[in-house]
Amino acid sequence: MAMAAGKEAGFLEPTFPRAARIWWAWVWRSIVFGGAAGLFASFVLSLSGILEHISVRAGQFVSMAAGLALAVPIGIWVFQLILEKNFGEFRLRLVPKAPPAPPPPIDETIGRADR
Numbered sequence: 001m002a003m004a005a006g007k008e009a010g011f012l013e014p015t016f017p018r019a020a021r022i023w024w025a026w027v028w029r030s031i032v033f034g035g036a037a038g039l040f041a042s043f044v045l046s047l048s049g050i051l052e053h054i055s056v057r058a059g060q061f062v063s064m065a066a067g068l069a070l071a072v073p074i075g076i077w078v079f080q081l082i083l084e085k086n087f088g089e090f091r092l093r094l095v096p097k098a099p100p101a102p103p104p105p106i107d108e109t110i111g112r113a114d115r
Contacts, residue, residue: 029078038071
C-alpha cells in the first residue's frame with residue numbers, strides 16, 4: 001500500500017507506524033466520547049421512564065436506535081478532531097485534487113491528403 005511519495009513535494013510515506021498512530025488516535029477518542037454519549041443516552045432513557053412501559057425487546061430496539069443516532073455524529077466529530085490533530089512529525093490535510101490537464105490540441109493535418 002505504501003506508495004513512493006515525492007520527497008521534493010514534502011509528502012511523507014504512509015507507513016504502518018504512521019497509520020497506526022492515526023488509527024489509535026481515532027479509536028480511543030471514539031471509545032471515550034462514544035461511551036460518554038452512551039451513558040448519557042442510558043441516563044436520559046432511564047429518567048424518562050420509557051423503558052419501564054415497553055417490552056424488553058422494544059427497549060433493546062429503542063436503546064440501539066438511540067446509540068446509533070448518537071454514534072454516527074460523534075464518530076464524524078471525532079474524525080474531524082483527528083483531521084485537525086498535530087501528530088508531531090506530521091498533520092493530516094485535505095488537499096484538493098489538481099484539475100485534469102486539458103486535452104492536447106487536435107492536429108488538423110493528420111489524415112488530410114497533401115494538396
